[in-house]
Structures are given as structure tokens and as C-alpha cells.
Amino acid sequence: MADDGGLSKLQRRFAALPAGVVEAVRPALMDQARTIANTMEQLAPEDEGFLKASIAVTGPGRRTPAYSQPGGSMTVPENAVAVTVGDHDVRYAHLVEYGTQQAPAQPYFWPSVRLHRKKATNGIKSAIRRAVKKGTPA
Numbered sequence: 001m002a003d004d005g006g007l008s009k010l011q012r013r014f015a016a017l018p019a020g021v022v023e024a025v026r027p028a029l030m031d032q033a034r035t036i037a038n039t040m041e042q043l044a045p046e047d048e049g050f051l052k053a054s055i056a057v058t059g060p061g062r063r064t065p066a067y068s069q070p071g072g073s074m075t076v077p078e079n080a081v082a083v084t085v086g087d088h089d090v091r092y093a094h095l096v097e098y099g100t101q102q103a104p105a106q107p108y109f110w111p112s113v114r115l116h117r118k119k120a121t122n123g124i125k126s127a128i129r130r131a132v133k134k135g136t137p138a
Contacts, residue, residue, distance in 0.1 A: 005117060010124070011079060021131040022079055026060060028127035032120035033057045033081040036112050040085065043108035045096060054090040058082045069093040069109075085109060 037057050044052045058064045058076050066073045068084035076082045085093040099105030 006121065010121075011077070013128075015079070021128065024131035024134070025079075025124065025127045028124050029079075029081045030057065030059060032116070032123050033083050036116045036120065037083050039112040039115060040083070040108050043112055044085075045106045045108065050090050051085065051093060051096060054087045054093065055083070055085050056087075058084065067091050069097075083113075 034057055037055050040055050041052045044055070054065070054068075056065055056068065059081055060076055060078045063075050064071070064073055064082050064084045065087040067088055067090075068086040070084070074082075093109070095103070096106050097109050098107075
């Protein structure tokens with residue numbers, strides 16, 4: 001099985017939580033995703049601005065934009081958020097990230113994820129702990 005950076009473990013832990021805790025953690029999920037998206041916008045190469053404008057944060061239960069990378073249009077699970085790049089006009093996000101034979105790679109997506117992964121994970125875990133403590137009867 002491929003290493004998902006602990007995502008499957010975190011999703012299993014979320015599934016075991018009461019619904020009120022999951023609701024309380026959603027703002028932390030969205031905040032961390034917006035932080036990653038902002039870094040992507042800063043690292044994305046300058047062009048006409050279409051690539052940067054196509055960076056989107058999609059909340060729980062919503063559908064990601066069509067033709068977005070990675071993975072295309074999908075419904076985000078209730079206990080997750082997605083940061084995607086691309087839309088019906090921008091179908092070249094992966095070519096910029098990884099490069100082609102004619103153009104060098106200009107990574108912006110995965111460096112942003114790697115830069116914020118630990119802080120985002122810790123922030124989400126902290127929000128879960130606070131919500132569980134708040135919701136646990138004394």
C-alpha cells in the first residue's frame with residue numbers, strides 16, 4: 001500500500017468521533033487548507049494569472065472543480081477538505097508542476113503541501129483534542 005502521509009489513519013480516527021466533534025474541527029480543516037492554497041498561489045509561476053486563479057479550496061461535502069488536479073472532479077468526504085488546481089480553462093497544472101520535454105518543471109503544488117504538512121496535521125489534531133475535551137462529560 002502506498003504511503004498517504006497518515007491520511008488514512010486520520011480519516012479512521014475522524015470516523016470514530018461523534019458528529020459534534022467533526023463539526024467543531026471543520027474550521028481548522030478549512031484554515032489549514034487555505035494556508036496551503038495561499039502558499040501555492042505565491043509559489044505558482046507568473047503567467048496570465050489563470051493558473052493561480054484556478055487554485056481552489058473545496059470544503060466537506062462539496063464537489064471539486066471539473067478537470068482539477070490531482071484527481072479531477074470528486075465529492076470531498078465529510079471529514080476532509082481538498083486543495084486543487086485547474087478548471088475547465090486550466091488543464092495544464094500538472095504540466096507546470098512536473099515539466100515537459102519542452103518546459104522545465106516549476107513545482108508549486110507539492111512543495112506547498114510538504115511545507116505545511118506537519119503544522120497542518122498538528123493544528124488539526126489540536127482542534128480535535130479541544131473539541132473532544134469540550135464535548136466529553138466531566
